[in-house]
Amino acid sequence: MEIVILPDGAAVGEAAAARIAxxxxxxxxxxxxxxxxxxxxxxxxxxxxxxxxxxxxLSRARGFALDEYVGLEPGSPQSYAATIARDAVxxxxxxxxxxxxxxxxxxDLEAACAEYEQAMRxxxxxxxxxxxxxxxxxxxxxxxxxxxxxxxxxKTLAPRTREDNARFFGDDLDAVPLHCVTQGLxxxxxxxxxxxxxxxxxxxxxxxxxxxxxxxxxxPGSALQLHxxxxxxxxxxxxxxxLLTDYYRFVEEHRPAWQRVV
Numbered sequence: 001m002e003i004v005i006l007p008d009g010a011a012v013g014e015a016a017a018a019r020i021a022x023x024x025x026x027x028x029x030x031x032x033x034x035x036x037x038x039x040x041x042x043x044x045x046x047x048x049x050x051x052x053x054x055x056x057x058l059s060r061a062r063g064f065a066l067d068e069y070v071g072l073e074p075g076s077p078q079s080y081a082a083t084i085a086r087d088a089v090x091x092x093x094x095x096x097x098x099x100x101x102x103x104x105x106x107x108d109l110e111a112a113c114a115e116y117e118q119a120m121r122x123x124x125x126x127x128x129x130x131x132x133x134x135x136x137x138x139x140x141x142x143x144x145x146x147x148x149x150x151x152x153x154x155k156t157l158a159p160r161t162r163e164d165n166a167r168f169f170g171d172d173l174d175a176v177p178l179h180c181v182t183q184g185l186x187x188x189x190x191x192x193x194x195x196x197x198x199x200x201x202x203x204x205x206x207x208x209x210x211x212x213x214x215x216x217x218x219x220p221g222s223a224l225q226l227h228x229x230x231x232x233x234x235x236x237x238x239x240x241x242x243l244l245t246d247y248y249r250f251v252e253e254h255r256p257a258w259q260r261v262v
Contacts (some may be wrong), residue, residue, distance in 0.1 A: 001211065001224055001225060001227075001230045001231075001232060001253075002230065002231040002232065003211060003232050003234070003235050003242075003248040003252075004231065004232070004233050004234065004239070004248070005235075005236065005239045005245060005252070006233060006234065006235055006236075007235065007236060008198070008235050008236070009042050009199040009235050010042060010046075012042060012043075012045075012048040012197050012199055012233045012234065012235050013041075013042025013043045013045060014041075014042075014046045014198050015195070015233050015261075016040075016043040016046070016047075016130065016195055016233055017043050017046035017047040017049075018028050018261050019128070019193075019195055019231065020032065020043070020047055020128055020130070020195070020259050021047065021050050021055065021056040021126045023127055023193070024056050024057075024058055024061055025056055025203070025236045027127060028057065028060045028061070029061065029062065029127065030061050030127040031060070031061070031062045031064065031123050031124060031125065031126045031127050031190075032058075032061055032062065032064075032126070032127065032128060032129075032130070033063075033064055033066065033126040033129030033130055033131075033137065033183075034063045034064065034065045034066065034067060034084055034088050034099070034102060034130060035065075035126065035129075035131055035132050035140075035190055036066070036067070036068050036080045036083045036084065036087070036132075037132045037165075038064065038132075039053075039133065039197050039198060039199065040087075040101070040130050040132055040197060041088045041199055042199070043105070043130060043155050044087050044088050044091060044092065044131065045091075046138060046189030047092055048059070048092055049090035051091075051092055051093050052054075054220075055122070057093070058092045058093050058095070059095055060095075060098075060192055061096045062096065062099070062123055063084070063088070063089070063093060063094055063099035063100070063226060064100050064116075064120055064123070064126060064127065064183075065080055065084050065100065065101040065245075066102075066129075066131075066141075066182060066183050066188075067080060067102055067103060067140050067141045067164075067180055067181060067182035067183065068080045068081065068101050068102040068104035068180060068181050068182075069104050069177040069179075070104045070105075070109070070154060070177055070178075070179040070180055070181060071104070071177045071178070071179060072104065072105075072177060073261050074105065076195070077244065078169055078175075079104070079111045080102075080104075081100055081101040083092060083103075084099065085099075087165075090260075099219055100116070100119060102116055102152060102181040102182065102183070103115075103116060103181060104180070104181050106182045109154050109181060109192070110153075110154075112181075113151070113152040113153050113154070113181060114120055114152075116152050117151055117152050117221075119189065120187070124157040124244050125190060125191065125192065126171075126190070126191035126192065127191070127192050127193065128192065128193040128194075128195055129188060129191035129193065129194050129195065130194040130195050130196075130197070131188070131194060131195065131221075132196070132197060132198065132218040133198045133203055133206050133207065133210065133221050134160075134161060134164065134206065135160060135202055135205075135206055136158060136160045136161065136163060136204060136206065137206045137209055137210060137218070137219035137220055137221045137222070138158070138161065138220050138221070139185070139188065139196070139220050140183050140184075140185075140188060140197050141155050141157065141161070141180040141181075141182035142155070142160045142182060142184065142188075142220040143157065143161065143217045143220070144158065144217065144219065144220060145217050145218065146184070146185055146187070146216045146217060146220050147184070147186070147217065148185045148186060148217065148223050148226070149184075149186045150184030150186050150187070151177075151183075151184040151186055151187050152181065152182065152183050152184055152187055153182070153184060154179055154180070154181050154229075155179065155180055155181075155182055156178060157177070157178060157179065157180055157209065158177070158181055162176040162178075166179055171184075182251070183193075185220060185223045186208045188223070189223060189226060189227055192229065192230070193229045193230075193231070194224055194227050194229065194230040194231065195230075195231050195233070196221070196224060196230070196231070197233045197234075198216055198231070198232070198234050198238040199234075199235045199237065199238050200235070200237050200238055201237040201238070201240060202241070203237075203238045204237065204238055204241040205241055206219070206221065207232075207234060207238050207241065207242065208242050208243070209221075209239035210222050210224065210232075210244055211225075212242060212244065222227050
């Protein structure tokens with residue numbers, strides 16, 4: 001796992017955008033794994049600026065979102081379909097027809113989840129998956145005790161996750177759905193590259209457990225320890241509970257030029 005500690009959230013977004021742009025420049029039809037929530041917003045802003053400056057063109061890329069709520073009204077602005085359209089598709093110049101979100105409104109969720117997995121396989125798999133990290137260690141909506149072999153499926157959201165997400169629903173906890181559809185940990189681990197961004201002191205305990213704790217279903221993000229090409233980009237606050245920060249900085253300082261993206 002590559003651990004990069006950066007001065008602040010803006011630097012995290014710039015570093016993540018640089019890595020995604022490098023993938024797309026090498027493969028214009030790259031398949032991107034799109035994440036929601038507050039963590040990736042800086043990445044999308046920095047990547048959109050690169051698109052605006054003509055440094056990268058994402059119009060031929062494809063996108064698959066990590067998750068979606070179950071039970072929201074069609075067209076709800078809190079849906080992740082609306083969020084992805086607003087935060088990623090439009091500012092990044094993605095083709096809406098080439099971006100898919102898990103089926104939170106399907107009549108047969110099990111069949112729709114299987115079809116979503118098949119669509120990702122037919123697209124050639126995800127080239128780079130952008131991830132955030134929940135305060136309880138979840139990635140996607142894979143809550144603690146999720147199986148490392150899990151696939152796209154319906155999950156019940158943990159109380160902590162619903163509380164954290166209430167801010168997107170006007171701080172009305174009762175308005176936050178109880179269920180979601182999410183790519184599983186097994187699905188996420190099949191991406192060729194994983195790129196996790198985390199900012200702020202509130203994420204520090206989860207970051208430390210993910211990176212330096214044991215591989216454990218109680219910390220779903222620890223699944224990144226199993227991946228051969230996982231990068232974790234942190235600001236100083238999110239890295240503040242790590243024990244080996246001096247080592248991570250030493251590694252980054254002495255990284256060979258051919259391994260550097262920024």
